[in-house]
Amino acid sequence: MRNEMMMKKWLLPLAMSCLLCFPGLGFGQKNSCLDCHSKLEAELRAPADAFKQDIHQQFGLGCVDCHGGNPAQDSEDLAKDKSFKGSPKRAQVPEFCASCHSNGATMRRFNPNLRVDQLSQYWTSRHGQLLKKGDTKVAVCTDCHGQHGIQSAKYPKSMTFPWNIPQTCGRCHAGAETMKDYKIPTNQLDEYKQSVHANALFDKKDLSAPTCNDCHGNHGAFPPEVKSVASVCRQCHPSTGDLFSKSPHKKAFDDMGISECEACHGNHKILRPSNDMLGTGEKSGCIQCHESGSKGYQAAADLGRIFEALQKQMRQNEDILALAEKKGVDVSQPKFHLQDVNTILVSAKNLTHGLAVEDIREKAAEGEKILVDIRQAGDKALQEAKFRRTGLVIATAFLALFGLALFLKIRDMTRSGSRP
Amino acid sequence: MNRRTFINGFLGGSLLATVASFLYPVIRYILPPKQAEAVQKKVAAAKVGDLAPNSAKIFKFGSSPAILINTQDGKLLAFSATCTHLTCTVTYQGDTETMFCPCHNGRFDLAGNVISGPPPAPLESYKVDVAGEDIFVSKKA
Amino acid sequence: MNKFGRNIVAYLDDRFQLQGLFDFAKKKKVPEHSYSFWYYFGGICLFLTGIQIMTGILLLLYYTPSIDGAHESIQFIMSQVKFGWLIRSVHSWTANILVGVIFVHMFSTYFLKAYRRPRELTWITGFLLLVIFLAFGFSGYLLPWNELSYFATRVGTDIAGSLPLIGKWLKTLILGGSSVSQATLSRFFWFHVAILPMAAFFIIGTHVLLVQILGMSKPIGINEAKVKEISFFPDFLFKDALGWTLILVLIGVLCVFLPWEVGKKADPFAATPLGIKPEWYFTFMFTTLKLLPSHIIFIEGEKLAILAFMAGGLFWMLVPYLDRRAAQEKRSPVFTLIGVAVFLYIVVMTILTYTVRGL
Numbered sequence: 001m002r003n004e005m006m007m008k009k010w011l012l013p014l015a016m017s018c019l020l021c022f023p024g025l026g027f028g029q030k031n032s033c034l035d036c037h038s039k040l041e042a043e044l045r046a047p048a049d050a051f052k053q054d055i056h057q058q059f060g061l062g063c064v065d066c067h068g069g070n071p072a073q074d075s076e077d078l079a080k081d082k083s084f085k086g087s088p089k090r091a092q093v094p095e096f097c098a099s100c101h102s103n104g105a106t107m108r109r110f111n112p113n114l115r116v117d118q119l120s121q122y123w124t125s126r127h128g129q130l131l132k133k134g135d136t137k138v139a140v141c142t143d144c145h146g147q148h149g150i151q152s153a154k155y156p157k158s159m160t161f162p163w164n165i166p167q168t169c170g171r172c173h174a175g176a177e178t179m180k181d182y183k184i185p186t187n188q189l190d191e192y193k194q195s196v197h198a199n200a201l202f203d204k205k206d207l208s209a210p211t212c213n214d215c216h217g218n219h220g221a222f223p224p225e226v227k228s229v230a231s232v233c234r235q236c237h238p239s240t241g242d243l244f245s246k247s248p249h250k251k252a253f254d255d256m257g258i259s260e261c262e263a264c265h266g267n268h269k270i271l272r273p274s275n276d277m278l279g280t281g282e283k284s285g286c287i288q289c290h291e292s293g294s295k296g297y298q299a300a301a302d303l304g305r306i307f308e309a310l311q312k313q314m315r316q317n318e319d320i321l322a323l324a325e326k327k328g329v330d331v332s333q334p335k336f337h338l339q340d341v342n343t344i345l346v347s348a349k350n351l352t353h354g355l356a357v358e359d360i361r362e363k364a365a366e367g368e369k370i371l372v373d374i375r376q377a378g379d380k381a382l383q384e385a386k387f388r389r390t391g392l393v394i395a396t397a398f399l400a401l402f403g404l405a406l407f408l409k410i411r412d413m414t415r416s417g418s419r420p
Numbered sequence: 421m422n423r424r425t426f427i428n429g430f431l432g433g434s435l436l437a438t439v440a441s442f443l444y445p446v447i448r449y450i451l452p453p454k455q456a457e458a459v460q461k462k463v464a465a466a467k468v469g470d471l472a473p474n475s476a477k478i479f480k481f482g483s484s485p486a487i488l489i490n491t492q493d494g495k496l497l498a499f500s501a502t503c504t505h506l507t508c509t510v511t512y513q514g515d516t517e518t519m520f521c522p523c524h525n526g527r528f529d530l531a532g533n534v535i536s537g538p539p540p541a542p543l544e545s546y547k548v549d550v551a552g553e554d555i556f557v558s559k560k561a
Numbered sequence: 562m563n564k565f566g567r568n569i570v571a572y573l574d575d576r577f578q579l580q581g582l583f584d585f586a587k588k589k590k591v592p593e594h595s596y597s598f599w600y601y602f603g604g605i606c607l608f609l610t611g612i613q614i615m616t617g618i619l620l621l622l623y624y625t626p627s628i629d630g631a632h633e634s635i636q637f638i639m640s641q642v643k644f645g646w647l648i649r650s651v652h653s654w655t656a657n658i659l660v661g662v663i664f665v666h667m668f669s670t671y672f673l674k675a676y677r678r679p680r681e682l683t684w685i686t687g688f689l690l691l692v693i694f695l696a697f698g699f700s701g702y703l704l705p706w707n708e709l710s711y712f713a714t715r716v717g718t719d720i721a722g723s724l725p726l727i728g729k730w731l732k733t734l735i736l737g738g739s740s741v742s743q744a745t746l747s748r749f750f751w752f753h754v755a756i757l758p759m760a761a762f763f764i765i766g767t768h769v770l771l772v773q774i775l776g777m778s779k780p781i782g783i784n785e786a787k788v789k790e791i792s793f794f795p796d797f798l799f800k801d802a803l804g805w806t807l808i809l810v811l812i813g814v815l816c817v818f819l820p821w822e823v824g825k826k827a828d829p830f831a832a833t834p835l836g837i838k839p840e841w842y843f844t845f846m847f848t849t850l851k852l853l854p855s856h857i858i859f860i861e862g863e864k865l866a867i868l869a870f871m872a873g874g875l876f877w878m879l880v881p882y883l884d885r886r887a888a889q890e891k892r893s894p895v896f897t898l899i900g901v902a903v904f905l906y907i908v909v910m911t912i913l914t915y916t917v918r919g920l
Binding site: 206208235236237238239336339340342343346347350391394395398399401402404405406408409412 | 442538
Binding site: 328329330332333388389391392395396399400402403406407409410413414 | 636639647800802807810814819820
């Protein structure tokens with residue numbers, strides 16, 4: 001009898017530890033952690049509920065794989081045996097997760113594609129550096145990835161899915177209380193939300209649009225230095241970057257230590273560039289350095305004029321086409337052509353970074369040529385609308401006369417008792 | 421002229437005018453319009469010999485731009501040139517033998533597939549036929 | 562008539578022996594009483610059908626019944642062909658007006674009990690014409706091959722497919738395959754320009770012939786003394802023409818200020834747009850199907866509704882034989898009430914389609 005009991009006692013833990021080697025066997029095995037915790041309340045119940053969605057669970061891992069303990073035991077004291085690690089303290093979280101995630105051999109068994117350098121990157125980040133110094137308020141793995149309901153960044157509900165990232169970072173970085181000791185602004189999230197990148201990401205659902213980690217890094221998150229901001233932008237805007245590098249501004253900006261793109265476009269609140277940024281008006285970026293009378297000022301004025309003229313023409317054409325459409329005339333052909341002009345406009349705006357005014361003028365002229373054709377089509381459409389209304393009036397007039405004639409005829413016949 | 425004759429005349433005259441105002445649009449309708457066919461099915465993109473090997477040309481197909489490529493081995497390929505990311509017009513880069521979109525670095529191979537960058541979908545490929553001197557491009561069935 | 566006109570008539574009479582026709586025409590009378598306003602609607606249906614035939618024939622000149630060219634040809638007609646916008650808009654608007662007038666004509670003859678003996682066959686041919694013209698509307702709607710038409714056809718044929726026993730076969734027959742495709746477009750085009758016009762021609766012929774032979778029905782129990790009669794030619798015809806003239810003005814105004822849209826080309830791989838509905842004249846049936854619970858006792862709600870509609874249609878068609886009292890020239894309030902109920906049902910369900918959210 002005693003031997004049997006002894007056998008049973010080490011048989012189960014053996015089976016349980018097989019879990020570590022063969023994840024597939026994990027399914028269907030007893031998990032007293034979940035059994036107990038799902039019967040508890042509030043904070044103690046939360047892990048059991050959340051774990052159902054967790055990616056680790058999908059790979060066959062369980063509570064014991066991170067927290068240790070004996071999931072075969074129902075009694076709390078027996079379950080929390082020598083291997084039980086409990087919940088790690090904040091400062092220990094990075095190494096806790098890295099015990100698997102930085103181990104290439106371990107990760108290869110589950111997902112050979114996943115990187116294993118997150119911890120080393122983390123130590124280079126501002127968060128990591130401060131954590132090493134003893135500040136436990138900074139972000140650790142669980143702050144961004146969650147604790148028990150961790151999901152792959154490819155899953156839209158995950159905290160690290162592209163369009164959820166601003167919110168994940170903003171949980172700390174947008175809070176005045178949370179950030180009060182760090183002396184960095186807390187308006188980045190608000191500013192980002194107004195940007196054209198946020199619009200692309202949230203409204204157009206363009207997952208290639210940059211979010212916090214694309215410019216700041218993931219695990220190695222750090223504010224980019226002045227010189228690196230432009231490299232970051234060049235990731236997606238290479239032609240603009242090339243043009244800028246060939247322009248006289250490059251040397252000037254480098255000498256002055258000004259960040260290339262950021263100086264005119266900002267960092268978080270990057271808006272759709274408007275013509276106001278050119279020219280010599282008060283919103284112009286050019287006049288911040290170029291004084292009235294200088295060559296730069298003249299170039300700024302020229303550029304401003306070129307784009308103003310082009311956009312004014314575009315707007316006029318759009319209005320005419322919209323009016324014609326409202327009047328019922330088909331204008332789908334000229335509307336298509338307007339798209340061509342838009343492409344030219346985008347191209348011309350890009351060229352401004354190269355500062356070759358003549359090239360830009362040429363490009364704008366291309367657009368204007370097309371706009372002339374569109375204007376003609378628009379005018380023709382308005383004429384057609386007028387023609388239709390005139391035709392209706394004439395036809396209705398004839399019909400009205402005919403109706404009147406009929407009415408007189410009917411009245412005449414009724415009076416005189418038939419016979420035409 | 422008595423009243424009856426006037427009314428009859430009025431009736432006949434207004435009927436004639438009404439019928440004429442109806443016949444006019446019908447006759448104009450039946451007369452062939454300037455653009456003979458509804459669909460621009462085939463477009464003459466270029467002449468044989470216009471394009472050197474490993475070069476390309478942008479041409480108008482319907483109401484949008486298209487690109488005709490003469491590959492390194494002399495094969496003729498045609499695609500829609502509207503980038504599927506944000507509708508900029510793509511160009512051909514001979515050194516990499518790929519189509520490239522300068523707006524955000526989108527890159528397509530010679531089957532139209534996206535090989536890098538943000539475009540979410542491939543470029544539509546068109547049929548190329550050579551008839552005598554002309555290279556015709558049309559939509560695939 | 563002047564001398565020239567008389568000569569022509571004499572020439573034709575000699576060869577076509579038209580005298581019999583003229584005598585008949587002279588005798589044709591139309592009663593005038595407080596309800597005779599409703600007599601105009603049959604003629605309006607015929608007039609609008611004539612407009613549809615003429616504009617339809619003109620559209621045939623430029624329309625292409627292929628999925629690669631249909632939408633483009635409509636775009637072409639609306640933008641490149643001179644007055645194409647007018648011909649096409651007239652055809653689309655008149656189709657809707659015609660179905661509306663058919664319903665008015667049907668209900669007015671119903672409530673005036675014009676279906677009673679000896680006019681049962683007039684009623685039955687009329688019912689068949691209702692079905693034919695609804696089929697015209699359904700088949701014609703697909704031809705522009707735009708988003709709305711594609712999905713409305715899909716929804717409509719899915720409903721046909723849910724009929725018990727014959728459903729799947731019927732759906733395949735209508736679609737020309739398992740889904741809305743080129744085969745469907747060809748088939749609907751065939752229906753719309755050949756089969757249905759031929760059927761309509763013969764049945765309208767029968768219907769109008771019956772009306773000529775039997776004359777206009779008078780309301781039950783009408784005081785014969787109050788009834789005056791006027792000749793059809795030319796008196797009533799001139800009154801008809803006045804009505805037609807007003808309708809032409811209405812159609813003209815609609816086409817210039819509200820031209821029919823071309824829409825987006827159909828994309829079979831796109832998701833069904835939210836709130837897709839069939840044309841308004843089918844919405845009372847569509848909304849009934851949507852509002853019914855999914856199961857009534859053990860029968861599927863949808864199937865039950867379809868069977869109910871078919872039974873209802875059969876009942877409606879056979880009313881002349883069921884309404885015994887009317888056949889005896891007696892007032893028949895039960896059938897009047899049934900008619901009011903049907904009318905209200907159709908009107909309420911149609912209004913609900915456009916006012917209830919999420920339908």
